[in-house]
Amino acid sequence: MLRMMLLAAVACLLLLPATIAHAQEEEGGEAIRGTIVQRPEEGDPVPVPGVDITVSTADGEEVGTVTTTEDGSYALELPGPGDYSATLVAETLPEDVQLTDPDRATLEFTIRPGQSRPLLYPLGEAESAGGRFAAFMSRALQLAVEGIKFGLIIAMTAVGLSLIFGTTGLVNFAHGELVTFGAIAAWVVNVTLGVHFFLATIIAIAIGAVAGGLLDRGLWAPLRRRGTGLIAMLVISIGLSIFLRYTFLYFFGGRTRPYGQYAVQRAIEIGPIGIAPKDIVAIVLSLLVLGGVGLVLQRTKIGKAMRAVADNRDLAESSGINVERVILFVWMFGGGLATLGGVMLGLGEQVSWQMGFQLLLLMFAGVTLGGLGTAYGALLGSLVVGLFIQLSTLVISPELKNVGALLVLILILLVRPQGILGQAERIG
Amino acid sequence: MNWEFIVGRSLASAFGADAAVFALAAIGLNLHFGYTGLLNFGQVGFMALGAYGISVTVATLGFSLWWGLALGAALSVTLALLLGLPTLRLRADYLAIVTIAASEIVRFVARSVSMREITGGSFGLSDFADEFYAINPFPGGSYGLGLVQYSARGFWVITVGWTLVALLALMTYVLMHSPWGRVLRSIREDEDAARSLGKNVYSYKMQSLVVGGLIGTLAGVMYAISQQSVQPDTYSTPVTFYAYAIIILGGTARVFGPVLGSMIFWALLSFTDTALRQAVAAGYIPTAIMDGTQVGQMRFILLGLGLMLLMIFRPQGILGDRKEIALDAH
Numbered sequence: 001m002l003r004m005m006l007l008a009a010v011a012c013l014l015l016l017p018a019t020i021a022h023a024q025e026e027e028g029g030e031a032i033r034g035t036i037v038q039r040p041e042e043g044d045p046v047p048v049p050g051v052d053i054t055v056s057t058a059d060g061e062e063v064g065t066v067t068t069t070e071d072g073s074y075a076l077e078l079p080g081p082g083d084y085s086a087t088l089v090a091e092t093l094p095e096d097v098q099l100t101d102p103d104r105a106t107l108e109f110t111i112r113p114g115q116s117r118p119l120l121y122p123l124g125e126a127e128s129a130g131g132r133f134a135a136f137m138s139r140a141l142q143l144a145v146e147g148i149k150f151g152l153i154i155a156m157t158a159v160g161l162s163l164i165f166g167t168t169g170l171v172n173f174a175h176g177e178l179v180t181f182g183a184i185a186a187w188v189v190n191v192t193l194g195v196h197f198f199l200a201t202i203i204a205i206a207i208g209a210v211a212g213g214l215l216d217r218g219l220w221a222p223l224r225r226r227g228t229g230l231i232a233m234l235v236i237s238i239g240l241s242i243f244l245r246y247t248f249l250y251f252f253g254g255r256t257r258p259y260g261q262y263a264v265q266r267a268i269e270i271g272p273i274g275i276a277p278k279d280i281v282a283i284v285l286s287l288l289v290l291g292g293v294g295l296v297l298q299r300t301k302i303g304k305a306m307r308a309v310a311d312n313r314d315l316a317e318s319s320g321i322n323v324e325r326v327i328l329f330v331w332m333f334g335g336g337l338a339t340l341g342g343v344m345l346g347l348g349e350q351v352s353w354q355m356g357f358q359l360l361l362l363m364f365a366g367v368t369l370g371g372l373g374t375a376y377g378a379l380l381g382s383l384v385v386g387l388f389i390q391l392s393t394l395v396i397s398p399e400l401k402n403v404g405a406l407l408v409l410i411l412i413l414l415v416r417p418q419g420i421l422g423q424a425e426r427i428g
Numbered sequence: 429m430n431w432e433f434i435v436g437r438s439l440a441s442a443f444g445a446d447a448a449v450f451a452l453a454a455i456g457l458n459l460h461f462g463y464t465g466l467l468n469f470g471q472v473g474f475m476a477l478g479a480y481g482i483s484v485t486v487a488t489l490g491f492s493l494w495w496g497l498a499l500g501a502a503l504s505v506t507l508a509l510l511l512g513l514p515t516l517r518l519r520a521d522y523l524a525i526v527t528i529a530a531s532e533i534v535r536f537v538a539r540s541v542s543m544r545e546i547t548g549g550s551f552g553l554s555d556f557a558d559e560f561y562a563i564n565p566f567p568g569g570s571y572g573l574g575l576v577q578y579s580a581r582g583f584w585v586i587t588v589g590w591t592l593v594a595l596l597a598l599m600t601y602v603l604m605h606s607p608w609g610r611v612l613r614s615i616r617e618d619e620d621a622a623r624s625l626g627k628n629v630y631s632y633k634m635q636s637l638v639v640g641g642l643i644g645t646l647a648g649v650m651y652a653i654s655q656q657s658v659q660p661d662t663y664s665t666p667v668t669f670y671a672y673a674i675i676i677l678g679g680t681a682r683v684f685g686p687v688l689g690s691m692i693f694w695a696l697l698s699f700t701d702t703a704l705r706q707a708v709a710a711g712y713i714p715t716a717i718m719d720g721t722q723v724g725q726m727r728f729i730l731l732g733l734g735l736m737l738l739m740i741f742r743p744q745g746i747l748g749d750r751k752e753i754a755l756d757a758h
Binding site for chain 2: 223231241249250361368372397402410413414
């Protein structure tokens with residue numbers, strides 16, 4: 001009985017569109033239309049007359065050819081609704097004009113009953129070989145600058161990840177959530193409380209550092225005292241990551257949100273590249289901060305202690321270093337840096353609930369590349385990853401750029417598993 | 429609050445297709461993590477290969493579903509070898525990072541525009557499992573007991589799914605009581621000891637990775653069949669974490685750990701979901717605190733919290749033995 005009713009319902013659903021389609025079919029008028037124009041960099045678009053466009057059905061049967069008129073327009077009646085493909089005959093274009101994307105000379109499309117569909121063929125000026133090379137170089141330069149900026153952001157977040165691993169042995173899968181937390185904290189202070197972006201960032205860094213410290217004191221330090229194993233802690237960090245990420249989603253929502261200031265900026269031209277002032281500030285600031293991190297690690301007592309604990313915990317402890325205190329500092333340090341990285345990422349791409357998680361694998365790639373557990377290795381590795389990701393889009397499609405970075409991570413492990421600056425002994 | 433409905437839903441989930449699929453994935457992962465001590469965080473990558481193996485074979489290439497199984501298996505073995513070669517000689521956490529990266533690579537490639545002709549891009553593929561449903565021996569109607577009812581199609585998927593679970597659980601039992609299984613466990617306990625007894629540790633780890641990965645592939649195949657569609661974003665990292673939560677809940681390195689874990693996991697998930705939804709609908713929870721979309725997010729918050737608490741307070745899960753888990757490996 002139920003089955004019969006279902007069948008009847010399905011039949012109704014199937015018939016409904018058919019009747020509607022029938023009503024429209026009587027109107028006829030299926031066609032393609034459009035205008036072929038060339039848009040020079042300056043000035044008005046110029047119509048291109050005398051260009052042939054050939055239309056075929058999906059089965060390859062030719063429907064007809066239409067030639068553009070004096071004003072560059074064309075229109076062709078089609079026999080009925082269905083799948084078609086239209087090819088712009090490149091040989092009929094004037095010599096100084098070409099398709100901006102030669103692969104899109106043939107367009108495939110579906111015509112609904114009664115539809116008169118416009119087709120788009122973007123045209124540009126034909127380039128000489130020398131011009132193409134110059135364009136390639138300026139694009140490479142532009143991508144290199146973006147790569148450095150992205151690499152610096154990864155580096156800032158990865159230093160903490162690497163130091164935490166070095167001092168405690170924990171592979172912290174929840175490190176991305178520290179990044180998100182920092183970015184969201186800055187957003188709340190900036191947008192909800194109305195504090196200016198710069199001040200909000202400084203406040204957020206303090207909040208991020210405290211959050212890092214609280215995580216250590218509240219969760220990881222007690223677990224270390226209980227003697228919880230490293231793999232158990234790794235799984236706990238995954239649980240923490242899921243918990244925090246969806247808590248952010250719960251309260252912050254799924255939309256991406258911009259900061260109150262500097263969200264949109266016009267790029268300024270420097271030679272062949274265009275860069276927004278905020279990106280220049282971000283790059284300079286990250287270089288200063290990372291230089292500062294280097295100084296802290298190299299010159300101050302706590303920095304030396306951090307490196308000592310990362311290098312050999314037992315030796316450090318027996319030479320009188322308070323290891324637990326050092327680890328607390330590492331967590332606060334990592335939390336603050338992750339926040340700054342998150343804010344810079346949010347400035348470029350807006351704040352979202354999973355921005356840190358999306359960065360996590362790239363952090364791992366940078367840290368592994370540089371050498372797990374070393375601070376300077378993380379810096380170097382992250383820069384390489386950032387540059388690689390952006391520059392790879394010269395040859396591969398941008399949506400696959402992270403794939404390239406992750407493949408390199410796997411290859412590096414094949415050739416030099418200890419990373420660029422790591423020591424061979426610690427990976428056994 | 430309709431308690432009968434809530435309990436019915438939870439029970440239906442405990443024995444449903446998803447529970448069977450995740451039990452399969454977790455059985456494979458249990459071989460890696462539980463018995464061999466390998467930190468595979470890319471189990472979902474193996475599942476994706478199984479799912480795309482059959483869907484691409486049928487929907488894109490037009491061959492029979494059964495060839496798709498072979499394609500999925502071949503792809504999985506290749507992936508396992510690719511992953512294992514560089515990392516199995518290294519410390520455990522390297523495998524973790526590389527496997528999670530590999531599973532994301534599979535997803536990114538499958539959803540890319542350049543693969544749209546083959547994998548359907550971000551839309552995925554659908555309607556490729558007709559051959560499976562054509563051999564459904566159950567005539568139409570509804571099957572089940574009391575509150576728990578499944579359609580004929582659903583019941584066929586469930587029957588096959590749980591049969592596979594039973595067979596593979598049996599296989600795990602036999603394997604783990606064989607010399608091969610004992611070597612795996614000795615590797616988990618002490619690699620150097622196993623090596624000093626003349627065992628080729630690297631080769632055993634690789635075999636474990638391949639076999640567990642193949643079981644994951646089978647899980648992916650069943651998942652794709654039960655949904656009659658694949659979408660790349662279904663196969664993202666949280667799925668692997670589900671499987672971890674399941675084996676830790678049920679009991680790591682226990683034959684029935686993944687099975688029991690999966691049933692309880694899905695029952696709990698379904699219970700909180702329907703109960704919260706009804707509580708919101710009935711106004712017990714004001715919408716200012718939680719609305720309809722937030723209910724769906726709540727399950728992940730609870731999942732994360734549950735995984736943490738379980739690992740901290742009862743890492744051996746329900747069936748496990750604390751001495752049998754490789755949690756202190758380094």
